Each structure stands twice: as structure tokens, then as C-alpha cells.
Amino acid sequence: QVQLQESGPGLVKPSETLSLTCIVSGDSLTDHHWSWIRQPPGQGLEWVGYSSYRESTNYNPSLKSRVTVSLDTSRNQFYLKLTSVSPSDTAVYYCARSGSGSGMRWGQGILVTVSS
């Protein structure tokens, strides 16, 4: 069965770029939607964006100018890049798989803190 694991730095400086990787096992990136979702400490969930090999890539309009989600089918990984980060981008970032009638599977999440 599919498993997702987030990886990347836990600390990013303000104005720099946050880069995360989601390592996927047990499924191919050529199917489904592959998403990033975040949760600031003590707050609710926020959709960041998703990419689909066969369809489109879409982003939260509030983040669109700063976010990129991309797929690497050869490595079975997908990525999040968020530029010009500020402390308000501090959150647990989750990767997830959804679509094709299979519901949604989540990674365990990774805490990213934006601080100098």
C-alpha cells in the first residue's frame, strides 16, 4: 500500500526558499493528485497546492505567487518550493495522495520553522 514520507530542513531563514520532498512508495506518480497541505501550530489545515501527471497543477490563490509543486516520476518523489518565506509560513507540512476513487493518504508531516 502507498506510503508517503516528507523530508527537508526543519529550519529556514526569513526571505529564503522552503524546499520539501515527499518520497512515495507503493504507488506511481502517474496516477492520482499529489498534494501539499500545511498546519500552523495550534491552527487548522490549509491546502497549499497539488499536481497531477495527467491533469493540471493548481495552487492556493493566497500562495500562488510563491509556491511550486512538481513531480519527478523517475524518482517517485514530488516536491514543494515556497519562496520568500516569513514566520507566518511556520507550520507542519503534509504531503498527500488523493483521487482515482481511493480517498486520501497522508504522510506523517514535517515541522518547518521560519526563523533567523
Added chain:
Amino acid sequence: QAVVTQEPSLTVSPGGTVTLTCASSTGPFTDNDWAYWFQQKPGQAPTTLIYDTTKKQSWTPARFSGSILGDKAALTLSGAQPEDEADYYCLVPYRGVFWMFGGGTKLTVL
């Protein structure tokens, strides 16, 4: 941008029934829409309970069900257990391709 509204908090007695709802500012929820429902316990990643409005994941307890209630998506818990105490979030689409989470409902079993 759309706003998705959930009850901030609800309380249910053990063995009781409670319905959580999810309403979008973009208009009534219909059969043409889809909704996900997630459960999140403190310090844990969310887990998916319901997708495509009414479908259960293989691990979803039978006491949870999804539906459309009036113009809202709904999650009903019948026969609440102490382990159901958690935060619950809905996820719905808007403008066809964007997603939006509700603010979450804190469910207390007491």
C-alpha cells in the same frame, strides 16, 4: 476566496449521535460536489474518514457516515466512543479546481 464553515465545537455523550456540517460560501453543496472528512488527534497527522462525500476508507469505523444535509456536506457519528474525541475537518472544492478546508470542529465525548 471561498470560506468553508464548520461548527467550532460540539459535545456528544458516549453512545450518542452527532452531526457535523460543512458549508461553503460559494453556494449550496450538491451531488455534483465532493467532500472529504478528516479526523485529527493531538500530535498526530490527520486521517481520512470519508471521501467523495459518502465513501468510507477501509479503516473508517462503521459508526461514521457522510451525506448531504440540506445544502451542506455532513458527517454523522452514531454511537460515539471516547476515542472519537478529536478535531474534524472537511475539505471541499471551489471554482472547480481549488480546494478549501473548513476551520475544523472540536468534538468532545462527555
